[in-house]
Amino acid sequence: MVLFIDTHLTDIVIILYQDGQILKKKIINNEKENSKLLMPLIKKILKKKEPDSIVVVNGPGSFTGVRLGVTNAKTLAYTLKIPIRTITSLECLAVCTNVPEKIVAFSDKNGYYIGIFDENYKLIGNYEYLSNDEFTEYCAKYEVITNVKLDYKKIIAYALEKEVVNPHEVNPIYVKQLDVEK
Amino acid sequence: MKDVYILSVETSCDETSIAIVKNGEDVIALTILTQMDTHANFGGVIPEIASRMHTENITMVLEETLNKAHMEVKDMDAIAVTYAPGLLGSLLVGVEFAKVLSYVYDKPLIKVNHLIGHIYANKINNKMKFPCLALIISGGHTELIKMKDDYDFELLGETQDDAIGEAFDKVARVLGLKYPGGPNIEKLALEGQNTYKLPKMVNDNSYNFSYSGLKSAVINLVNKEKNKGLEINKADLACSFQTAAVDELTRKLEIALKETNIKDVIIAGGVSANKYLREEIAKICHKYKAKLNLPDFIYCTDNAAMIGAAAYPLYLKKEFADLDLNACSNADIVENS
Numbered sequence: 212m213v214l215f216i217d218t219h220l221t222d223i224v225i226i227l228y229q230d231g232q233i234l235k236k237k238i239i240n241n242e243k244e245n246s247k248l249l250m251p252l253i254k255k256i257l258k259k260k261e262p263d264s265i266v267v268v269n270g271p272g273s274f275t276g277v278r279l280g281v282t283n284a285k286t287l288a289y290t291l292k293i294p295i296r297t298i299t300s301l302e303c304l305a306v307c308t309n310v311p312e313k314i315v316a317f318s319d320k321n322g323y324y325i326g327i328f329d330e331n332y333k334l335i336g337n338y339e340y341l342s343n344d345e346f347t348e349y350c351a352k353y354e355v356i357t358n359v360k361l362d363y364k365k366i367i368a369y370a371l372e373k374e375v376v377n378p379h380e381v382n383p384i385y386v387k388q389l390d391v392e393k
Numbered sequence: 394m395k396d397v398y399i400l401s402v403e404t405s406c407d408e409t410s411i412a413i414v415k416n417g418e419d420v421i422a423l424t425i426l427t428q429m430d431t432h433a434n435f436g437g438v439i440p441e442i443a444s445r446m447h448t449e450n451i452t453m454v455l456e457e458t459l460n461k462a463h464m465e466v467k468d469m470d471a472i473a474v475t476y477a478p479g480l481l482g483s484l485l486v487g488v489e490f491a492k493v494l495s496y497v498y499d500k501p502l503i504k505v506n507h508l509i510g511h512i513y514a515n516k517i518n519n520k521m522k523f524p525c526l527a528l529i530i531s532g533g534h535t536e537l538i539k540m541k542d543d544y545d546f547e548l549l550g551e552t553q554d555d556a557i558g559e560a561f562d563k564v565a566r567v568l569g570l571k572y573p574g575g576p577n578i579e580k581l582a583l584e585g586q587n588t589y590k591l592p593k594m595v596n597d598n599s600y601n602f603s604y605s606g607l608k609s610a611v612i613n614l615v616n617k618e619k620n621k622g623l624e625i626n627k628a629d630l631a632c633s634f635q636t637a638a639v640d641e642l643t644r645k646l647e648i649a650l651k652e653t654n655i656k657d658v659i660i661a662g663g664v665s666a667n668k669y670l671r672e673e674i675a676k677i678c679h680k681y682k683a684k685l686n687l688p689d690f691i692y693c694t695d696n697a698a699m700i701g702a703a704a705y706p707l708y709l710k711k712e713f714a715d716l717d718l719n720a721c722s723n724a725d726i727v728e729n730s
Contacts, residue, residue: 283489
């Protein structure tokens with residue numbers, strides 16, 4: 212049984228997955244309370260069962276949101292001594308897009324995170340964060356897919372093909388630069 | 394009675410720290426991973442970077458602590474964590490981490506106020522006696538508190554504006570000293586004399602403190618001298634400032650010692666590492682035949698051992714938190730009594 216944790220935006224998505232099937236799925240949207248709700252929600256969905264492995268979305272997205280899910284997931288994996296894998300929020304979008312080569316993007320309040328993927332969902336180049344104006348310009352030049360319907364079965368199946376990561380090294384990716392880093 | 398082992402977690406600012414404390418007073422293992430070098434590059438703590446580093450390091454800090462103690466999380470009686478006050482993003486990492494430990498190992502969770510942790514640093518290695526006067530002096534706090542018993546706090550006075558540590562940091566910046574400002578002022582003050590005349594602040598009989606006036610006086614002085622084309626003697630100014638800042642504390646402590654007749658004093662918080670301050674407070678205590686309890690230097694700055702010490706009375710009272718515990722950037726000590 213795989214425990215999937217995604218807190219990279221305003222939702223908490225918790226899924227139990229086994230043998231290609233989704234056993235349980237819980238989505239709650241209460242951004243201000245996410246830090247209160249995540250652990251009780253995982254406890255409720257697991258019902259004292261231990262997962263065999265964990266998949267966590269490690270960003271990019273809301274800094275605090277991503278950190279919440281990643282801190283929880285890496286600590287769970289470390290203490291339960293079970294394998295953990297990461298998938299990025301943009302990989303999730305790419306996996307659910309049936310186009311060979313694609314640019315996928317999603318927005319937060321001030322701009323867009325984008326990633327370019329090949330037909331095997333491998334990232335080409337680096338993730339980028341564009342302001343709303345930059346993104347409008349970008350869209351004039353390239354075809355960008357933003358309306359992706361997430362298929363969690365596909366996402367988790369794809370993530371399970373990825374390599375296991377040492378829990379100590381499971382960390383968020385942020386992409387967006389901080390003011391002090393500029 | 395059976396020994397009680399508490400695993401405690403502290404991430405309220407720029408130190409990732411985990412400890413194992415026995416019976417609220419014996420430190421079995423303590424790991425403190427400081428990010429000071431990283432933040433020094435920016436001239437101060439950058440909250441977002443602090444939060445990031447907590448997440449990166451926290452499981453490794455746990456591993457190191459368990460290895461030092463030759464223990465496992467399952468050997469613990471409870472998990473304690475700093476939930477407030479501090480940098481929200483940083484606190485959230487420690488709280489989430491502690492909740493997972495509490496869940497996985499089915500151990501009670503104890504939420505600890507960071508400032509109360511600083512007070513209980515005095516429980517480690519030397520006994521805190523009640524009643525006592527506690528002076529909390531840090532980058533965010535300047536408070537004089539009367540304690541009649543465990544977790545029985547009465548606020549006598551507090552700063553009306555800046556905290557003492559904040560004043561040290563701001564003055565350090567004006568003098569062009571590197572981060573962390575407080576320790577660097579202390580170092581520089583050793584080479585100087587108390588020659589600059591600075592104002593006395595809350596010069597009344599209340600227990601309240603004020604530091605913004607002193608800070609402004611230093612800034613004005615530096616600007617005035619600069620305009621006159623004169624070179625300021627930085628060491629003398631550091632010494633004069635430190636003298637005035639500590640004098641503000643000792644005057645108020647003296648009033649409290651006189652009026653309450655309490656014979657035990659503790660000082661807590663990051664600024665209590667200042668040696669000059671310790672000496673001056675010791676003199677006042679001596680004058681009133683009061684015993685001054687000081688935490689060892691290692692327990693003055695942020696550390697998880699003090700959180701384990703502060704969690705112990707709560708463990709005995711079975712004051713446990715639920716898995717929906719949230720972090721909080723602000724919290725008073727007094728509401729905890």
